[in-house]
Amino acid sequence: MFVSTLVPALVSRWACSRRLEEARLSVPALETVVSFTIVAPEGSADSILRAMSGLVARLDSVLDYRGQGGLGELNRTGRGVPDGDLRLLLHRAFVLRDETGGAFEPCILPLVVLWGFHDEPRVPSPAEIDSALALCGPSCCRMSGDTIVLAPGSGVDLGAVAAGFIADRAFELAMESGAVAALVDAGGEIRCGGDRDWRIAIRHPREDGFWDVITVSDCAVSTSGDYEAFLLSDGARFCHILDPNTGLPESGVASVTVVARTCTVADGLSTALAVGGPDLVEAVPDSLWTGVLFVLETDSGLVERRFGVL
Ligand code: AMP
Numbered sequence: 007m008f009v010s011t012l013v014p015a016l017v018s019r020w021a022c023s024r025r026l027e028e029a030r031l032s033v034p035a036l037e038t039v040v041s042f043t044i045v046a047p048e049g050s051a052d053s054i055l056r057a058m059s060g061l062v063a064r065l066d067s068v069l070d071y072r073g074q075g076g077l078g079e080l081n082r083t084g085r086g087v088p089d090g091d092l093r094l095l096l097h098r099a100f101v102l103r104d105e106t107g108g109a110f111e112p113c114i115l116p117l118v119v120l121w122g123f124h125d126e127p128r129v130p131s132p133a134e135i136d137s138a139l140a141l142c143g144p145s146c147c148r149m150s151g152d153t154i155v156l157a158p159g160s161g162v163d164l165g166a167v168a169a170g171f172i173a174d175r176a177f178e179l180a181m182e183s184g185a186v187a188a189l190v191d192a193g194g195e196i197r198c199g200g201d202r203d204w205r206i207a208i209r210h211p212r213e214d215g216f217w218d219v220i221t222v223s224d225c226a227v228s229t230s231g232d233y234e235a236f237l238l239s240d241g242a243r244f245c246h247i248l249d250p251n252t253g254l255p256e257s258g259v260a261s262v263t264v265v266a267r268t269c270t271v272a273d274g275l276s277t278a279l280a281v282g283g284p285d286l287v288e289a290v291p292d293s294l295w296t297g298v299l300f301v302l303e304t305d306s307g308l309v310e311r312r313f314g315v316l
């Protein structure tokens with residue numbers, strides 16, 4: 007009893023007397039920019055930011071589906087025993103696949119490559135889509151003990167969760183290293199927390215500027231949208247988020263923003279909800295999210311739908 011009342015008093019007096027500094031750093035990663043904002047005891051911010059940027063560079067290489075790191079290696083060899091962060095994220099991705107009824111599909115690389123959104127986008131033929139579909143999904147990627155085995159020609163793309171995972175890991179590192187508040191923005195996937203609130207702007211999916219600005223604390227915010235990478239063909243928009251059932255790009259969801267406890271989940275879920283639309287919100291475990299904002303493309307223009315607190 008004595009200790010539990012004394013220790014908080016000592017801690018809060020120390021917290022009041024120390025001087026804090028706010029510092030920022032942006033680094034290129036994940037084919038985008040990852041930005042850190044931290045508030046830390048004076049003199050410590052630079053080394054915390056350096057450690058965060060080192061971690062992001064390492065994870066960027068590990069999670070690149072065609073790079074020299076673990077995921078690239080798994081895709082090249084077709085089997086492997088992933089460890090560390092790759093193992094952690096693969097497990098989370100497989101659970102998320104189940105939780106979203108397959109709208110989020112980690113084994114989707116043949117379709118992603120076919121549509122070419124990482125290189126030269128093009129509209130493939132129905133026959134090409136059928137062939138790629140046959141190489142995607144749970145039957146093409148199984149776990150046998152700790153070993154992951156891919157069907158020949160199949161592949162794993164963690165692009166829908168990698169930025170969120172990196173934001174989580176960098177945020178956790180900052181807080182473990184003594185920051186009192188931090189925000190990591192990994193190309194729009196945001197993890198933030200600490201002793202303050204943060205204002206997060208949600209991009210307008212069709213115009214420059216914002217659809218809304220929300221104030222949050224200790225959480226993650228991720229937005230997926232059909233404006234991030236797309237191709238226009240005969241007046242139709244084909245975007246980079248693919249429906250693993252049909253092999254076709256999602257349509258109807260201009261953007262969907264998810265607020266969740268971690269950015270890995272927010273990121274994966276926003277991709278899944280872009281595919282599944284508002285109906286899928288009711289079907290996924292509600293422990294996964296605290297708020298969801300859809301901006302839907304309808305015949306009468308953009309319409310928003312909100313779930314939970316946002
Ligand atoms: P995001 O921007 O987080 O919504 O992720 C989109 C990226 O995830 C795409 O560029 C693809 O690499 C990949 N992807 C596309 N559709 C899916 C899907 N249904 N499930 C998982 N990953 C996907």
Ligand code: MG
Pocket residue numbers: 165166167228230272273274275276277
């Ligand atoms: Mg995502």
